[in-house]
């Protein structure tokens with residue numbers, strides 16, 4: 065039988081990656097002779113993958129990129145980002161304790177991210193935490209990416225999880241929309257990367273620290289989303 069499962073977004077939810085994304089994005093902006101982005105600004109551009117982050121930053125800095133220029137800059141970004149991994153990135157406070165408590169309660173955990181799968185694996189391996197996840201699924205793992213629900217459903221299936229005993233945890237509108245599109249309850253962290261405060265996107269619950277992400281909370285959310293599974 066499939067196990068209950070918690071599916072985590074990566075950037076801004078599981079791992080604080082902004083300092084390294086910032087360095088690699090600014091490496092690209094310098095290459096284009098554009099002004100660099102500051103730590104607060106980059107938080108508005110993350111959530112849809114690296115290409116869109118670069119695109120948004122360049123538009124904001126008065127230099128919209130043509131498709132071929134974007135591809136070139138994206139390759140520069142990937143090379144720089146991958147070459148510096150795991151850099152200053154680290155898991156958010158309390159998340160590893162929360163994962164441990166879920167494992168002890170019989171839950172699986174998995175990652176569903178709009179980062180490329182290879183980069184995601186490399187980052188989690190670099191941090192020594194890849195073994196915690198039964199599946200690590202990126203923007204290029206399936207035909208569709210978040211906010212398409214098949215990215216989340218595919219992750220759950222690959223992990224051996226039960227889609228009717230699942231909670232998604234994310235930091236952005238993309239994650240909240242993904243979970244809603246899949247009919248799965250979603251916990252939003254309020255310390256990640258988003259253009260608007262996450263409560264505006266009406267997740268099932270907002271938390272400010274992972275000590276609030278308890279097995280009891282997950283069970284309550286699952287029970288109200290899927291009363292028949294209780």
Ligand SMILES: O=C(O)COP(=O)(O)O
Pocket residue numbers: 073074075076109110111112113114117176177178179236
């Ligand atoms: O890198 C991004 O833009 C998004 O990554 P995430 O889906 O893990 O937040």
Ligand SMILES: [Mg+2]
Pocket residue numbers: 073074075076077110111234235236256257
């Ligand atoms: Mg995120």
